[in-house]
Amino acid sequence: MQFVSYTRLGLPGFGARVDGGIVDLTGRIRPGITSLRQAIAADLLGEAAPLVVGRPAEFTEADVALLPVVPDPGKILCVGLNYETHRAETKRPDAKHPTIFTRFADTQIAHRQPILKPRVSDHLDYEAELAVVIGRGGRYIPEDRALEHVAGYACYNDATIRDWQRHTFQFTPGKNFPSTGPFGPQLVTPDEVGDYRTLKIVGRLNGQVMQEATLADLIFPIETLISYCSSFTPLRPGDVILTGTPGGVGDRREPPVFMKSGDVFEVEIPGVGLLVNPIAVEP
Known part of the structure; x- marks a missing residue:
């Protein structure tokens, strides 16, 4: 459903x-x-x-x-560098563990609401992602039982202010500007999705494909992410895990491509949804 x-x-x-x-x-x-x-x-x-x-x-x-699929999650746990194409374009080393950071719930917006480019930066970038919504909570969830804890899946755009992301080694500022977390349009239950690994994810800017991958390309699969995250924090129903973005982000293109007022970005995951958001400037 x-x-x-x-x-x-x-x-x-x-x-x-x-x-x-x-x-x-x-x-x-x-x-x-x-x-x-x-x-x-x-x-x-x-x-x-x-x-x-x-x-x-x-x-x-x-x-x-x-509204965002879950307007009020207790936690939004984001995964960085989880596709090899994105890790390679950032020139980051291989990692033994997932890169985890957080997004605040009040940064989220819904399908067709505008992503706001803040006054303080012109480096607004896109990140097409699959969101996993936790159904059954738990701590120390084993990988072989992890998918039993999933309520459903949705599209997400973990839009990022790249220059603020690089102010320090911590990602938090660049990931938490208001109206930069489109989430939607719907939650699709696992029985309707089937094997998530077969899903294709595409990010389009003004109709042009900028990112494309399958969920089988995840470096750390969803089962690992749920188990790992539940080891350092109890997962609760409604919590959200963002699984990472494929290569092709605007910041790593030559020349860089950043979103501006009047642009439209789409995240499409066939079988999960099509998330569309225009870009506007912060008042």
């Missing part, structure tokens, strides 16, 4: 995609469950089917304002 978060008539909620639109699930799976994160935490996504299958759409996407 495919789930979306949104506001409608001024109130936040969530629902499931069906042919022609959306079926609202806010407060319907169980009283008091009014957000996708709450439904994930209560392990209720599997109970949505009787409320959705065979039912007509109650409204269209035009009737709502989409």
Whole structure:
């Protein structure tokens, strides 16, 4: 199934995609469950089917304002240098362990909302990624059980302010400017995705392919990332792990290609979604 978060008539909620639109699930799976994160935490996504299958759409996407898939994750754990093409273009050495950094939840935006280029930099770069949303929490999760802890997958653009990323050896400033974390448009459950390794990921700037890979190309696969992250922090339902971006980022091109006002960037993962965001300038 495919789930979306949104506001409608001024109130936040969530629902499931069906042919022609959306079926609202806010407060319907169980009283008091009014957000996708709450439904994930209560392990209720599997109970949505009787409320959705065979039912007509109650409204269209035009009737709502989409939110990031999980607007309020407790943690967003990002993985750097996780495709060989990207590691090679950065000239970083091979690593024995994943490179992990964090993104703040209040930097996230939804499908079709503008990514904001900040006043203090012209080095706004794109990073097409697959996001993994945790369903069952845990600590010290073994790799051979890790996929049992996945609620679903979504597209993400881990947009980066490159010069601020390089102010020190820590990535945090360049990864946390407001309105630089597009997440969406929907969460797709693992049963619908199948083997994630077969997924293709493409990043397009103004219609031109800039990044392209398959998820089989990950240096550290999703099972390893979940196990590793759960070893240093307890994972909770609704937490998000960004699995890394392929080579082809704008910063490493000759000459560099940075996003500017009026541009449009797309992250497409067939079977998961198409995430589209225009670029605007911070007011």
